[in-house]
Amino acid sequence: MNTKKIISASFLYVDDFVNVIKHFKSEKRKFVTYSPVPNHEIEEALGAKKSKVGLFTLAGGIIGLISGFSLAGFTAAEWNLVLGGKPPVTLIPFVVIGFEFTILFGALATLLGLIINAKLPSYKKLKGYKPEFTVDHFGISLEADETEVASLTDSFNTFGAKEVTYE
């Protein structure tokens, strides 16, 4: 019977780590990578698509712009009062309101986008995660059959892994 194990390896050097990623990618294996800092080379190696957070920002911004102008415009029309000779509904000063709402809604939508896309908050402990990954180790973890553990450990070591563990 095959028991699944989570193997996780940590690397000190980015170039080693990139090689590992490329290797496992070519093997079409599923794996999770960790890094203490974001890194272009790693991202390139992973070849992930551009994040969709930007769409949230854009949508938020547009909704904000519309709601800012309409809030100001409709409430002013509701009051329908002349102030200092200025007509009740006049767009020029409402630009500020429209602008601020654009920013506010855009920012909140970005926050929402981040939370949804990055699946935050997620307090479940990830298997294969090690504290060093937030310090200086680049980590990779993958699910493997128990039988594969040894060979995988070996291949990690050949790529220069500092430490390989499994559970």
Added chain:
Amino acid sequence: MEGLTYKQVNDSVINTLAPPRKFYFAIVGFFALLFAMGMSVWFYMIVNGLGVAGIRHPVMWGVFITNFVFWVGIAHSGTLISAILYLFRAEWRMSIYRSAEAMTVFAVATAGMYPLIHLGRVWVAYWTLPIPNEMLLWPNFKSPLIMDVIAISTYLTVSASFFLIGLIPDIAAVREKATGIRKKIYTILSFGWHGTNEQWRHYGRAYLFFAALATPLVISVHSVVSWDFALSIVPGWHSTIFAPYFVAGAIHSGLALVITLLIPLRKIFKVENIITIKNFESMAKVILLTGLIVGYAYAIEYFLAWYSGNPYELAIFKWRASGDYAPAFWTMVICNSIVPLLFFFKKIRTSIVGLLVVSILINVGMWFERYVIIITSLAHEFLPAAWGNYSPTWVEIGISFGSWGFFLMLFFLFAKFLPSISITEVKEILPTPKRKGGSNEH
């Protein structure tokens, strides 16, 4: 910063969160007391009426609004450093932006109290918010004050979110070193961050968009603050240059306060190798630029007041320089546009003493700038029979000190409980660890 490793950075920043000594509690306690004192004075004023303060007819705005503009200005440097310089890819921001950003949040919170303090009827302050109600009572969105309410609350929301987003990976790092109750708190605050590349992918984009949104926001916020004055017809207020001039002034004072606070901070936390003199020098250069802009604005306002031939404008500007508030005026001119010129000398902008002295003087000068603009214009408006001079009473002074207490209390708490230097971003500017020779290209 050369030669540091990820681990060294990680450790030295997390070390700043080591359990504090008694002295620290004494300081925080002192500021908390100061804050409580300020709050009591405010309460006294609410009960008795605004008459206990020095504001009067015709100077209806005084130290409260001066403080408001001052604190909003302070806030601006944080966003400048964290967002604008992020977009400009300036590396010198990395080690200082976190504390600058914390300053932003606390300064906006402090600033936000002042419009409330100065209200005649603070208990109905919520009428300024667009809260749906069955009476269909909505605020007047044409009023610069409502623009201000919207701008400041947007600013507080966005800068606080930006601050928290930036903190997430760092708190994850801190979490791993923490124990006991602290660990639990940091775990919650870290939103379950693990630093997977999937997370980083979204995080990077989100951070970029936040920066892209915060940049125009920061400019708009102080523009809106300036329009609190410029949209009036008060001589000395009604000026088209106010928006850019206030933005520059805000950054001027904000950076000065960042320098003032970071110099002792880096000493206490022994992070001189992370917050280096180079960081300060870069800030000094920006201060030099903003100082020049502010000086340009002073000069052009004076010249055009004469050129316009408007007797009221001209009278105000003459009176500022020679009237009852001339000392304040010259303090402002010298501290804001003359003293910063010292930063032309490399010796001064790279000396800790020089930086500290100049930045403190700028803070004094910028406070007086707002004081001069607000008070002198109101005191000598159109009708000479309605002129009157203003001076603050103990109420205004007490509340002002209280607000410093509030700000410094928060800042000290922050410094001990959250990483005051961005661990992640400092790591980012270190050379990427590579087996085949490092490079910091990223």
Added chain:
Amino acid sequence: MDRKTFLQILGLTGAGIVSGCKTDTQRLIIPYVIPPQEIVPGIANWYASSCRECPAGCGLLVRCREGRAVKVEGNPEHPINQGKLCARGQATLQELYNPDRLITAQMRNAEGNFVSLETEIAIKQIGNHVKSLVSQKAAKEIAMITSLNSGSLANCADEFMNSIGGEKPVIYEAVNYSAIKSACNKVFGKNIVPKMSLQDADMILSIGADFLETYVSPVEFARQFADNSDAKEGRKSVFIYAGATLSMTGNVADKWIQIPAGGEKLFALSLLNEICKLNPNPIAKNFSEGFSADSVAGKIFISPNDIKQTAKLLVKAKRPIVMGGLMCDEETQIAIMLINSIIGAISKTVFLNNPLSYSNISTDEEVEALIKKCLEGTIDTLFILQTNPIFTMPKHFRFDEALKKIRMVVAFTPMLNETTEYSNYVIPTNTPLEDWDEYQPDASIRNYQQPVMESVFGVSSTGDYLLEIFKSVTGKTLNNSATYYDFIRANSKSSDVEWKQILGKGFSSKNISVSETPKILAANLLKPKIQAMNFDAIYFITTPSYKYYDGRGANKPWISEIPDASSSIVWENYVSLNSKYAELHGIKNHDIVELTTSEGSIEIPAKVSTDIEYHSVAIAFGFGHTKFGRYGTNVGFSPLPLLSKNLWSASTIKIKNTGKWTRLISPSDTDLQYQRGISQAVLLSEIGKDKKHHEDLNMYPKVQHETYRWGMTVDLDKCIGCGACIAACYAENNIPTVGKELISKGREMQWLRIERYREDEFADYGNRYIPMMCQHCENAPCEPVCPVYAAYHSKDGLNVQVYNRCIGTRYCSNNCPYKVRRFNWFSYEHPHPTHLQLNPDVTVRDKGVMEKCTFCVQRIVEARDKAKDEGRLVRDGEIKPACVQTCPTNALVFGNLLDEESLVSKLKNNPRAYRPIEEYNTRSAITYLQKVVKDDYAPKKKNKV
């Protein structure tokens, strides 16, 4: 529900114990216009009455809401004031609602302290005492001193004293015209103070007569003066003021002849001398022999030409008048009377057939005779009726000593004052608005007063008390009158129908036949005695304050808070010094100087100005009470210690700078207008020329008004700076007074202020006034900046302030170029019973909100609704905001600007029209009309504004 019950339900009269003697009179009061009915809540009742703040006798209308008087206004039908009132008249409500009024009688006990006792018991005790005197045949030991009453109360007092066999009452007034009376007697054989009129007068010479302030009948004079100087093209009327101080009156003169205090006699005599040269009159020539202008002018430091020119003008004029002020002694008044006679003023502007009530005032000799008796110990009991001689009598009279000698001094007064300090009994009385009375300002008019409301403190009138005492002395009623009301009713000799009409109207009048102009009696005229002025001496003079009169107005904070017309100083007085003199002697504003005369010395702050002649110093009288309620005590300084016998005549004085310093409080720091053209003036010949053109530019579409656009015009040529409008505004709009401490901090609450500027267009002297209130701008800068729509522009053009919506950001005030918005820095107190005066139609604002002039929107709404009910538009002149209503000179006009035919629209197109700070595009609803300076009298022009 009747009025009384209603009041009790409202709980308005805490001390509503009504003395039994008067309940039966309560029902008979007659409201003005509205028929006598029960009070309808929310609907105001108007009652006619009469103002008793000074003896001028203006007619009043009292507005009552829910049974309490909330506003007084002039009675438009009354011949004296024709609807107008001065600041003192407006503030008469603060006498009524003064929180320091007595509730019960006060009796001095053995230790010399006052104890309260029931007024009825006190009256009984006094009655018993008088009874015992009468029974001991010692009625001659009873004396009475009373303020000026002409009509029923005077009759009542006379008959009271007469019936019990006491002395004839002495009528004492500090402001008396006995010099005129005796001069009139000597010249014409008539022992009277004649009625004077400025109606259509084309040449007015005032020798120290402040006829716009306190002189004889100021409201009447102000109206007449403004009427005939209405800026018509090429108008001829000329006003010359000769005196030591440029008073509020002198300020509107075409020319000020600066004569030193005490120089009036020489001036008058030389003028008479010059007039005789032009218009010979042997008696006058003889009287003024040796006082030619050339010989006299140098002695009073003026140019002979000033006298000669004045003489020419007077002779040439068709309806001239010369008036002599309080400081003029008998001989001066004789000279003036002779001038008036020669130039033909008699029966045109001076009416010997119509004696004023002032004629009844006892002479100084009569007063002194009474005091002498007291000092000799022959007076046992003295009744003091509504007068305060201790405050006004110079020490020469020794009145204080006299009072100490008397066993029983009974003072009838609403509240304690300096004289009550010497009294054994103080009987609290009603104020004029609370009770019946009758007053005759001159021979042609009888004013009637009704109790427009329940007595605030449940006390009675002086007349009722006298009748009570009489009853307890004799057991009979005086003149068969059970109450004072009956007494008046009987005195009126009218039928019931007439009586109702009279009460409804507030007065009755009769025509007086014009008699032959009397001949001048030569026999009585002795050659005048003259002392030349001394170049080195400084002469001191005091004049009654236009705010406090002889001091009786000092307990009214509304008036105290009105900045003085000539110095803008509030709550206090000072000594005026000539600026050249002050400079020479190192005295500056606010320095405390010591003034010493032969009689005594006082210390008083100095105010330096060019409004006073070099050799003269002046102090306003009426300040410096030592006991006059919370508002009146220790306000300013009394010059009494400096004075010998005559209160108003000049005396030499020594001035010493003490080196001490105080701060005279004024709401404005400067009186220069820096050529900003705020209060503008124009030469008569240049009216309409050289007007600044303002482009009609607007970023936004023009504001459209429906039906009405309320607006106002203010004619600065008519504005005399008297402050009546301010007092009216206080009364109408529930504006709190704040005291001088807060004013010094810029916390005054007046919605309407009169800005005072020194002329800078025309050099030398004079104050320029401009009433400044909310301008109700079309493009109001205050409105758009309000975050919560608390300020907005209404459809009929008002700039509306919604107190309930205001959150107190105060931005509106910052952005108001006219600085007319007021902020409630505190919650202001209205101590009991002043809160009863509050106008129920106007919100009382709490701390933290902004407020300002509303154009009396409550009046606008009322009139508009009424017009709507009647299916018509509001008529022009139907709405009068409080300030417009009371303005004695009609300087303010209110109306609909959309109506081309309205008076305000016409005035708006007057060539003198301008709007201050017009270049800021505020499009205000208030248009000012430039003050006119006659070319002949224009001081040398400085640079043009």
Added chain:
Amino acid sequence: MNREQLRQALATSIEANDKSLFKPYLIALLAVGVVGFLVGMLAGETQQVMQAYLINFVFWIGIAQGAVILSVVLRLTNAKWGRPIMRIAESASAFLPVTILLFIIIMLGGEKLFIWINEPVAHKAAYLNAPFMYSRVLVSLVLMTVLSLIYVGNSIRNDLAAIYHGKIVPEHFRKLLTNYDVSRIEKSNDKQTTLSVILAICYAVCYSVLAIDLIMSLDPHWVSTLFGAYYFIGCFYTGIAFTIIMASFFIGRPEGEIIGSKQFHDLGKLLFGFAIVNGDFFYSQFLVIWYGNLPEETHYIIERTQHEPWATMAYVVLLLSFIAPFIILINKKIKMNPVAMRWISIGILLGLWLERTLLIAPSVSGNTSFPNVWIQITITLGFLGIIITSIKYFWSKYPMVVYGDPLLKHSLEGEK
């Protein structure tokens, strides 16, 4: 492209010493300008001619100086990305000496432009009088020209020194490189930084003076405190746009090989940023004036936004200089496309040119008449001819890459 390839390309280019400066189209442009000018004058349309001339004057000097300031800013901010296009921006400086000559015509016809020359405004006469104003403008122009030329010259000398380091210096550069070699580049760069600071400060001051004198004073009763800054920021904005257009012409040329899409991306971001700043400065003035509603300020705005033909033109200006660039430049791909960027920049320049017209024409020739289109077009073409000629001259004579700049290495292959 590596360093040696670049060196060779540059050397080839400058040694070619292209004499065919006056291409037929340039001659045609210049001729059209001169003819338009003369015909207009002869037809008695002096004011129209001078107006068109002034519009073009303030427009083109702004472009040339703005481009130079772009180089200054790139230097001061140590922008690595900007090194490949720095010299292209600097090349606009060739137009600057010409501006001084061009100004003489304004001096000659100033009466037709500046109403206050014949009707002095009393309280401003001390400042607004012809001799003082002309000297102010001349001093500003000369100062900026001299400083810019020194700045560009120093930069070129460093490059030549680097290019000919160890090589034979061609005849016409010998004088420049006398006693000069690569060893002095570092010190020179320090000096250049100082000079940059001076240039930037002088730019702000001088161009504020020019804005007030040449544009604001046309309506001597109007004042806006931001106007000086609005003008010099606008000039910088046009300078960026113009640099983009010039850079786009280098694509395909050997010197242009180091200009990649990254440069256009960053220039595009800069353009986007300054579109916003320019719009912000406009709004800052407009909002304040609109809100204040003071006739002394609003008459200027009302004339230009509520009366035809200016009202329509105002919307076109807003569209071209702010709304269109703002919307288009959000897109990253467009920013990286040189041809697209060229056309966007031309659109922006057109917008700004119309904006100058909108500022100047209503003040000069009244608020109803539309400017004479033919005079406008011919004179504009003439100015275009002059600036192209001067820039072409520069291009043919000097190395078009800051070869000696230490930060250029980031744009070269094999050097990181």
